Amino acid sequence: MNITIAIPAYNSAATIERALDSALSQIFSGHYEILIVDDGSEDVTPAICLDYEFRFPEVIRYIRTDRAGVAAARNRLVSEARGEFITWLDADDEYFPYKLQTNFDALRANEGSPDLTMSMVSYYANNDRVHIGEYLNDPLKHVLHGELRAYLWSTMAHREVYAAVGKFDTMLSRGEDADFLIRFILAGGKIVPAGATPQMRYFFTLKGRSxxxxxxxxxxxxxxxxxxxxxxxxxxxxxxxxxxxxxxxxxxxxxxxxxxxxxxxxxxxxxxxxxxxxxxxxxxxx
Known part of the structure; x- marks a missing residue:
């Protein structure tokens, strides 16, 4: 099995090394690539990414685009992904070592599920341990109400899921991930929980939020x-x-x-x- 870790980045110089190091440190039984789409960064993000690509050419690919917004960056990531499965990592967050394996094992355990299936790790770490799984009994309600916050980096899905649901909405400056997840659920998509311990750390700040x-x-x-x-x-x-x-x-x-x-x-x-x-x-x- 091949997996693409998709990373949209913009002016991420202060954090992207932490994200990339966590992606490179995955303990996983298959093969994976790390794909970065840089949405026109104006800091030294390109230099950092090119350095990582130079040092890990078998694993990391870096693509730079003109500034078009995070939804456009996600669409480019999906179109360029070589993996059979796609998962996500924000440039300011980090994976724990078994994140990929946890997501993949949950998908493999549900191979008889409907075609539109996505695994979502049950917990992530912030200041506290946040339980995602408790919202999966009624995911549409909890996405609409902002309780299941649609963080894509908690998910993994076959690339065909993205073809079936459609592209991320480039008209949205924010919430393109929630919009995608709503459309996924309304199309009959099934979300299966993955793991019983946190598999990533989310760094939240209000600074710069519009x-x-x-x-x-x-x-x-x-x-x-x-x-x-x-x-x-x-x-x-x-x-x-x-x-x-x-x-x-x-x-x-x-x-x-x-x-x-x-x-x-x-x-x-x-x-x-x-x-x-x-x-x-x-x-x-x-």
Whole structure:
């Protein structure tokens, strides 16, 4: 079996060595390649990637493109992948040594499943151990509500899954992975859990996160999947929580008008939950 570890990168000089080292350190019974698509980085990411490609030419391939966004980079990765199976690694995260084997073993154990099958590791590590598997009883609801956050690096699927579901949406500046996973589930795709221990570490930061992109994603999903949001329920609570999160992105970027606008929308959608928070904020300002 051959697997492609697909890495989209953009201005990742500070973290991509950690990601590549973790990919090179996989303990896996088959063969795999590491494919990097650099989405027009303006730092020294190209130099780092070329150095790794020079040192590990049998394993690593590096492709540089003009800046087109992460969805376009993912589409290029799928089209260039030589592996029978595709998994993902963000340039600022890292695998633990048995990540590939864990994903692959889960797929092999479900060979009799429907054609559209994806394995998703059950846990990843952040500051705490995060359990993905608990959301797989109703994956559509939990992806729509942002609880199963559609991190592609937790998944592995046959390359034909990507041909069947279709390309990543290049109109989305953010959330292209969630959109793909929603379309996968709606097409009858099955997600199978993989492993019982964390298989990667996710490094989360609010720095540089765009409130505009997050709000654009929220509005697009509400329009595109409106009937499904109505079906899974709790839409107002989800909107309240999400607008509060987006307000924090605006706060980090000192976009105060948008911060207060989104906090107002959060309160509007779920007054009972967010009114106490608003009172607390007002008391802190006095």
């Amino acid at each position: 409130g505009e992109h997050a709000e654009e994603m929220l509005i697009t999903f509400q329009q595109r999947y409106a009937s499904h949001y109505e079906t899974v329920g709790d839409r107002q609570k989800y909107l309240a929580r999400r607008y509060w999160q987006i307000a924090d992105y605006y706060r980090r970027n000192e976009q105060w008008d948008d911060m207060w606008r989104c906090r107002g929308l959060a309160v509007k959608h779920d007054w009972d939950e967010f009114f106490p928070k608003s009172l607390k904020l007002l008391s802190e300002m006095r």
